[in-house]
Amino acid sequence: MTIASLAGSAPFDATPAFNVTSAPVVELRGATKRYGAVEALRGIDLVIQPGEITAILGPNGAGKTTALSLILGLRSPTAGTIRLLGLPPEHPEARARVGAMLQESGVPPMLTVGELVELFSSYYPHSRRTADVIAAAGLTGLEGRRAGRLSGGQRQRLFFALALCGDPELVILDEPTTGLDVESRRHFWDVVTELAAHGTTVLFATHLLEEADALATRIVVINHGRIVRDGTPAQVKAQAGGKTIHVRADLDPTLVASWPGVVRVERTGSRLEIVATDAEAVLGRLFGGATHVEEVTVEERALETAFLDLVKETES
Amino acid sequence: MNTLTLATMARPGVDRPPLRSFALQAAAELRRHLRAPDFAMAAIALPLFFYTIIGMSRAAEPVPGGGTVGGYLVVVFSIFGVLSVSLSGIGHTIADERARGDLRLVRVTPLPAAAYLAAKLVFVLVASTAIIVLLGIEGAATGARLPLATWLATAGLLLAGSLMLSPIGFLVGFLVRPGSAGAVNLLILMPLSLTAGVFMDIHELPAAVRQIAELTPTYHLSILAQSMTGLPVPAQPIVDVAWVVGWGIASAVAALLIYRRFVGRQFA
Numbered sequence: 001m002t003i004a005s006l007a008g009s010a011p012f013d014a015t016p017a018f019n020v021t022s023a024p025v026v027e028l029r030g031a032t033k034r035y036g037a038v039e040a041l042r043g044i045d046l047v048i049q050p051g052e053i054t055a056i057l058g059p060n061g062a063g064k065t066t067a068l069s070l071i072l073g074l075r076s077p078t079a080g081t082i083r084l085l086g087l088p089p090e091h092p093e094a095r096a097r098v099g100a101m102l103q104e105s106g107v108p109p110m111l112t113v114g115e116l117v118e119l120f121s122s123y124y125p126h127s128r129r130t131a132d133v134i135a136a137a138g139l140t141g142l143e144g145r146r147a148g149r150l151s152g153g154q155r156q157r158l159f160f161a162l163a164l165c166g167d168p169e170l171v172i173l174d175e176p177t178t179g180l181d182v183e184s185r186r187h188f189w190d191v192v193t194e195l196a197a198h199g200t201t202v203l204f205a206t207h208l209l210e211e212a213d214a215l216a217t218r219i220v221v222i223n224h225g226r227i228v229r230d231g232t233p234a235q236v237k238a239q240a241g242g243k244t245i246h247v248r249a250d251l252d253p254t255l256v257a258s259w260p261g262v263v264r265v266e267r268t269g270s271r272l273e274i275v276a277t278d279a280e281a282v283l284g285r286l287f288g289g290a291t292h293v294e295e296v297t298v299e300e301r302a303l304e305t306a307f308l309d310l311v312k313e314t315e316s
Numbered sequence: 317m318n319t320l321t322l323a324t325m326a327r328p329g330v331d332r333p334p335l336r337s338f339a340l341q342a343a344a345e346l347r348r349h350l351r352a353p354d355f356a357m358a359a360i361a362l363p364l365f366f367y368t369i370i371g372m373s374r375a376a377e378p379v380p381g382g383g384t385v386g387g388y389l390v391v392v393f394s395i396f397g398v399l400s401v402s403l404s405g406i407g408h409t410i411a412d413e414r415a416r417g418d419l420r421l422v423r424v425t426p427l428p429a430a431a432y433l434a435a436k437l438v439f440v441l442v443a444s445t446a447i448i449v450l451l452g453i454e455g456a457a458t459g460a461r462l463p464l465a466t467w468l469a470t471a472g473l474l475l476a477g478s479l480m481l482s483p484i485g486f487l488v489g490f491l492v493r494p495g496s497a498g499a500v501n502l503l504i505l506m507p508l509s510l511t512a513g514v515f516m517d518i519h520e521l522p523a524a525v526r527q528i529a530e531l532t533p534t535y536h537l538s539i540l541a542q543s544m545t546g547l548p549v550p551a552q553p554i555v556d557v558a559w560v561v562g563w564g565i566a567s568a569v570a571a572l573l574i575y576r577r578f579v580g581r582q583f584a
Contacts, residue, residue, distance in 0.1 A: 072424050096426040106416030110351040111344055119344050122337040123427040146351075162421070 023086025025050050025170050025201045026071055030080035033066050033225075040066040042225040043080065048203060050169070053196045055212035056205040057236075058222035059311055064205035065103055067222065068174050071203070072100055085170065096125055099168035101159045103175050109148025113139055116147060117161050124166030136191060137161035138184075152179040160188070164195070171195060173204035177211060189215050213237070223311050243279035243300060247272050247286060249293040259285055271295075337427055341435035346442060349405060359404055360447055363397035366514075367454055376459025381548030386460025388513070390451045391470070391541040395512040395534055396505075397447035398440075398478035402485035403501040405443060406436050410489025411497040429575070437482060444478040462545055470544045477537040480564030486571035512538040519549075533563035 026048040033041040041063045048054050056064045069075040070082050073089030087094040107116050117134060121127035134140055137157045142150070150158060156179060163171055173192075177185045192215055196202050206212055212219045212233065219236045221229035229236050249272060253265040261278030276282045279298055286293050349355050367389055375386030413419050422432055448471045456462075462470070484504065492500045511518060511529035518529050518538075529535045536556040543551035 074420060074423060092426045092428070095424065098424070100421075100424040102417065102420055102424070104417045105421035106413070106418045107421065108344070108348045108413075108418065110348040115344065115347070119337075119340050120425060122340045123422075123425040125426070159421075166425070 023083065024048055025052075025085060026203060027083040027086075028067070028071070028080065029082075031067070031070055031077050031082060032079040033063075033070060033075065034078040040225055041070070041077075044222075044225075044227055046220060046227065046230075048201065050201050051196070051199065052218055053192070053202045053216045054204070054218045054220060055216035056203070056220050056222055057207070057209060057212045058205075059207055062207075062222045063225040064207075064222055065174055066225075068100075068102075068172055068203075068205055072098070072172060096166065097169045098172060099163035099166050099170075100172040101156075101163040101174060101176050103178070105159060107147045107158070107162075110146060112144050112146050113150070113158055113161075114143035116158065117165055120162045121165040126167055127165050128167045130165070133161045133165045136164060138187060138191075153181065153184050156180055156188075157184075160191075168200065170201045170203065173202070175205055175207070177206075177208075185211075209237075221311075228311075238277060242277045243275075243298055245272075245274040245276060245279060245282060245286075246295070246297045246299075247274065247293055248295045249286065249291050251289075251291055256282075338431045338435065341427070341431060342438040345435045345439040349439060349443070355404060359397065359401045359443060360450070362400070363393040363447055364450055364454060366396070367393045367451060371455075372458055375455060376461075379547055383542070383545050383547035384460045386455045386458055387462060387545035388517075388542060388547055390455040390460060391474070391545060392509075392513045392538055394448050394451050394474045395477065395538055395541075396509045396514050397451070398444040398474065399481050399484075399508055399512075399534065400501075400505055401440055401443045401447065402478065402482040403488060403505055405439055406482060406485030407488030407492070407501055408494075408497045409436065410486065411492050411494040414489070415494040433486065436485075437479070440478060440482050440485070441475065444475055448474050466544060466546075470541050473541050473544060474537070477533075477541070477560060480537075480560050481533060483564060483567035483571045487567055487574065490571060490574045508532055508534040511535040513542075533560045536560050 024047045028044050028046040031041055031044040058064050070077050082089050084094040085097055117130050134143060137160045139157055139161055177188055192202055219233050220227055248270050253267045257265045259282060261276050261281045263275040266273045371386055371389040377385040488500055511532040512534040536559040539549050539551045540556040542549045
């Protein structure tokens with residue numbers, strides 16, 4: 001198999017400034033990964049096109065890191081096929097066009113930030129200028145500091161710099177903002193958004209819906225090794241349910257659950273908690289019926305609660 | 317992260333020649349070890365220190381049949397030194413890197429694994445050269461006189477020997493947990509230094525021990541180098557070279573197979 005036959009030779013004509021081919025950036029077909037008796041991924045199908053910012057969202061242990069490890073060729077799938085830029089993931093040509101920030105990775109602690117960026121840049125046939133990478137990652141002034149003496153947040157920024165230095169077409173980030181404070185996290189989001197604005201495809205894993213919502217154009221929710229939702233942030237949030245209604249009323253919860261727009265009903269004594277995508281319609285029925293209702297409150301659901309519900313819902 | 321990022325992201329990068337990565341990788345290997353003084357102390361200073369306390373007063377003493385005590389000590393402590401460089405500089409280093417996740421990060425870059433591992437060999441060669449040259453200077457200063465050509469040939473042989481011993485370091489690095497690398501290294505270093513003659517002349521030991529010693533690469537490397545310095549040892553150049561090279565190839569093949577077998581598990 002030659003590189004040309006794997007990559008496809010037809011140029012992609014949307015953004016002539018960037019060297020993209022007709023092949024999807026990432027392509028998983030029936031990707032399955034078993035570790036002994038544990039099935040970490042159970043047949044994932046995922047196609048990512050150039051220019052997308054995709055979040056893989058899921059709770060800890062959902063299979064996010066396993067999925068990224070397969071895409072990066074760090075592990076081989078038990079079944080299914082993986083293509084990275086149309087190539088097998090471990091192909092040097094694919095590696096030259098991808099930058100990655102992993103969850104558990106290290107560098108020799110005795111080397112400095114500047115030395116490491118320079119060293120990693122030399123691995124790539126074409127790379128960004130060291131000073132540019134250092135500035136973009138927010139490491140200006142820390143060039144001479146040894147990696148072993150960086151704070152947790154600075155370390156994350158160094159790994160981000162090492163992911164960027166090869167001027168990659170695709171950047172893969174596994175839980176990139178773990179250990180960052182709120183301010184650094186927002187700065188990080190800004191830089192990723194800029195990267196994407198300049199044509200870099202971004203794929204990142206996170207367990208924070210807020211992060212996926214802030215950055216991504218597409219959210220793929222994974223739970224128990226399966227894709228359970230795939231869509232725009234608005235779609236995923238809508239599917240997760242929009243509002244919570246608390247009410248004291250003598251109503252059968254199973255009846256309420258059958259109303260359109262209701263996601264879930266829970267009863268505690270005479271109080272009902274109703275999760276609804278269309279709160280207004282549900283309120284209309286509550287007040288329009290013969291039953292006496294009182295103590296009604298309606299609240300916008302926190303994104304995290306909505307996400308946890310989505311995960312819980314897909315467990316059953 | 318600042319407002320400059322938009323501009324810097326758009327700026328064109330630079331093309332870098334492929335061999336630069338290997339040169340920088342080798343330089344980084346040297347630099348990191350130079351900055352870790354405990355390593356330099358253990359691997360380079362220890363053989364010099366041993367030579368000083370054991371050999372200083374007796375170096376010029378002639379050995380019956382040819383050569384000097386100093387020549388013998390330079391040879392055996394060089395072998396001790398180059399072996400400990402391979403074990404700590406390659407074995408211990410790779411075990412640490414596996415634990416920390418360095419290798420995982422390098423694997424997602426286009427740097428070939430061979431270049432990464434070969435850079436460690438460059439370090440072994442540089443550190444071994446330093447040990448052999450410093451011991452040679454110390455030997456000459458204490459009365460172990462040799463013609464320059466003989467000295468250079470012996471140094472070259474020891475250096476080639478260090479390359480043949482280095483795959484043992486890769487085996488340790490790929491197989492041993494970082495916490496036990498130090499202990500395992502000692503378990504390898506001590507017997508292999510013994511058979512090189514570090515503690516006593518191997519020919520003074522019981523026949524059974526000698527027969528076991530003759531299976532080790534360090535015994536044959538030591539005998540070969542000793543005979544080059546004029547010492548009366550039962551060297552059989554072709555047999556000795558075959559043992560050293562055979563060990564080198566066998567351990568290199570084993571290290572390669574283990575790397576291939578475990579690359580997806582231990583390194584990822």
